[in-house]
Amino acid sequence: MSQQQRVKLFIDGEFIESASTKSIPVTNPATQEVLCETPLATDDEMKRAFASAKEAFKTWKEVPVSERARVMMRYQALLKEHHDEIAEILAKETGKTFDDAKGDVWRGIEVVEQAANIPALTMGETAENVARGIDTYSYIQPLGVCTGITPFNFPAMIPLWMFPMAIACGNTFILKPSEQDPMTPTRLAELFAEAGAPKGVLQVVHGAKEQVDFLLNHPEIRAISFVGSVPVGQYIYRTGTENLKRVQAFAGAKNHCVIMPDANKKTVVNNLVGASVGAAGQRCMAISVAVFVGKSKEWIPELAEELAKVKPGAWDDENAAYGPLISPAAKQRVLDLIQKGKEEGAECLVDGSDCKVEGFPDGNWVGPTFFSKVTKEMTIYQQEIFGPVLCAVEVDTLEEALELVNSNPYGNGTSIFTTNGASARKYQHEVEVGQVGINIPIPVPLPFFSFTGWKNSFFGDLHAYGKQAIRFYSETKTITARWPESEIDNEGPNMTIKLQ
Numbered sequence: 306m307s308q309q310q311r312v313k314l315f316i317d318g319e320f321i322e323s324a325s326t327k328s329i330p331v332t333n334p335a336t337q338e339v340l341c342e343t344p345l346a347t348d349d350e351m352k353r354a355f356a357s358a359k360e361a362f363k364t365w366k367e368v369p370v371s372e373r374a375r376v377m378m379r380y381q382a383l384l385k386e387h388h389d390e391i392a393e394i395l396a397k398e399t400g401k402t403f404d405d406a407k408g409d410v411w412r413g414i415e416v417v418e419q420a421a422n423i424p425a426l427t428m429g430e431t432a433e434n435v436a437r438g439i440d441t442y443s444y445i446q447p448l449g450v451c452t453g454i455t456p457f458n459f460p461a462m463i464p465l466w467m468f469p470m471a472i473a474c475g476n477t478f479i480l481k482p483s484e485q486d487p488m489t490p491t492r493l494a495e496l497f498a499e500a501g502a503p504k505g506v507l508q509v510v511h512g513a514k515e516q517v518d519f520l521l522n523h524p525e526i527r528a529i530s531f532v533g534s535v536p537v538g539q540y541i542y543r544t545g546t547e548n549l550k551r552v553q554a555f556a557g558a559k560n561h562c563v564i565m566p567d568a569n570k571k572t573v574v575n576n577l578v579g580a581s582v583g584a585a586g587q588r589c590m591a592i593s594v595a596v597f598v599g600k601s602k603e604w605i606p607e608l609a610e611e612l613a614k615v616k617p618g619a620w621d622d623e624n625a626a627y628g629p630l631i632s633p634a635a636k637q638r639v640l641d642l643i644q645k646g647k648e649e650g651a652e653c654l655v656d657g658s659d660c661k662v663e664g665f666p667d668g669n670w671v672g673p674t675f676f677s678k679v680t681k682e683m684t685i686y687q688q689e690i691f692g693p694v695l696c697a698v699e700v701d702t703l704e705e706a707l708e709l710v711n712s713n714p715y716g717n718g719t720s721i722f723t724t725n726g727a728s729a730r731k732y733q734h735e736v737e738v739g740q741v742g743i744n745i746p747i748p749v750p751l752p753f754f755s756f757t758g759w760k761n762s763f764f765g766d767l768h769a770y771g772k773q774a775i776r777f778y779s780e781t782k783t784i785t786a787r788w789p790e791s792e793i794d795n796e797g798p799n800m801t802i803k804l805q
């Protein structure tokens with residue numbers, strides 16, 4: 306995409322220039338070069354997107370489920386064919402390393418594979434003879450127009466968590482991607498059209514709060530899927546449910562990794578380095594707190610040594626471990642929190658505040674940062690930092706570790722490193738977090754399960770992908786039927802609720 310070009314809206318099957326006079330520049334986070342502009346769609350464009358989605362629903366919901374599955378199969382094949390090209394666009398606008406960008410695309414493709422299984426996933430239930438001569442069976446039917454609002458940190462994976470599942474269920478979908486990296490989702494939409502998705506089934510509208518508010522307040526939009534920060538997630542959940550919509554809002558995180566003294570030291574150190582500062586810590590499943598139990602605290606210096614060796618760099622630098630933060634504002638926020646950590650008495654063993662990358666003087670770089678002696682009262686423990694910053698907390702027992710993790714308001718992911726099955730079993734059973742890794746640092750479930758954050762990391766009931774997504778994006782219709790063989794079966798008015 307050439308400099309300053311505006312990303313297009315995808316409305317009624319056409320990629321169109323927005324008529325809006327307002328737009329937001331999208332910059333390469335390693336250089337500040339303007340890559341393109343995100344237009345803020347006009348009210349008229351938002352209305353047209355909805356009207357087209359509503360119209361398309363009338364025919365798309367009647368398309369046989371096996372044909373819907375075939376669109377997903379073709380889409381999956383196209384995404385695989387264009388995998389590296391999408392990853393390059395993604396790397397340029399997010400700053401992620403090329404390998405990490407490929408992972409972002411791949412985790413999305415896996416959800417499209419799941420969406421291609423839609424016939425089996427949308428089979429209902431049946432029971433014969435629930436009363437004499439009466440059968441009951443249920444069907445899964447789509448809702449109507451659904452919408453998704455996505456964050457900057459996974460511009461391929463998270464849109465692909467949403468629209469393929471919703472559309473495979475027979476709904477039509479309006480996607481409002483992050484204004485910070487709109488090129489990747491726009492490319493995903495181009496390939497979806499190429500896969501043979503009928504006109505209007507997917508719309509992509511660009512913008513920010515105003516465009517989200519249009520979707521939140523539209524009386525006919527049935528379901529809203531959101532991923533982003535806690536304050537915005539709470540706002541979306543409150544407003545969406547107040548407007549009587551079905552809402553799932555995935556929000557921020559503070560993920561703890563508990564390290565038992567019986568764990569393997571090398572495994573722990575290697576895993577913690579990648580899980581904490583990988584992708585510059587801009588992952589909702591990143592480990593941001595390492596809880597050292599008993600003698601495992603003796604491994605802190607070795608972990609600090611390994612973290613200090615990690616070097617960020619540009620997306621196409623093969624030696625770079627991770628890229629820059631998404632924006633100068635995100636960088637400043639992380640630097641302020643690091644400063645706060647120092648002021649509040651945490652011990653800064655590795656300080657990445659003054660990070661420089663040769664050849665990229667203007668990049669939003671923050672080096673790996675590691676604090677020990679962190680306490681529950683400190684700001685760096687309480688807030689989601691969303692940067693390459695790891696906090697170490699020391700406790701004496703597994704019970705104390707559990708108490709710490711369970712008292713934290715977030716509940717996205719957690720992990721335990723141990724060689725003791727009883728400790729792992731106790732942790733897995735008692736921890737109040739939705740996704741638990743045992744000797745696995747970032748336990749993101751594959752799409753045949755669901756992405757199941759808890760507490761302040763998720764507002765709603767039904768989670769992303771897997772069987773829960775089918776329930777989120779559909780209604781169940783239950784039919785109770787009697788087919789009398791003759792009029793003799795007709796016994797006159799029945800005044801009770803009893804069936805037999």
Ligand code: NAD
Binds near residue numbers: 483517
């Ligand atoms: P964000 O909340 O700033 O933005 C997310 C989306 O909401 C964007 O599309 C944005 O345009 C829109 N938005 C922003 N402010 C709004 C407002 N006031 N009203 C209405 N809409 C608004 O989040 P982000 O910075 O793009 O993403 C990072 C956050 O997302 C982190 O907190 C991270 O933990 C979270 N996240 C969570 C998960 C998860 O599964 N739990 C996954 C990825 C990211």
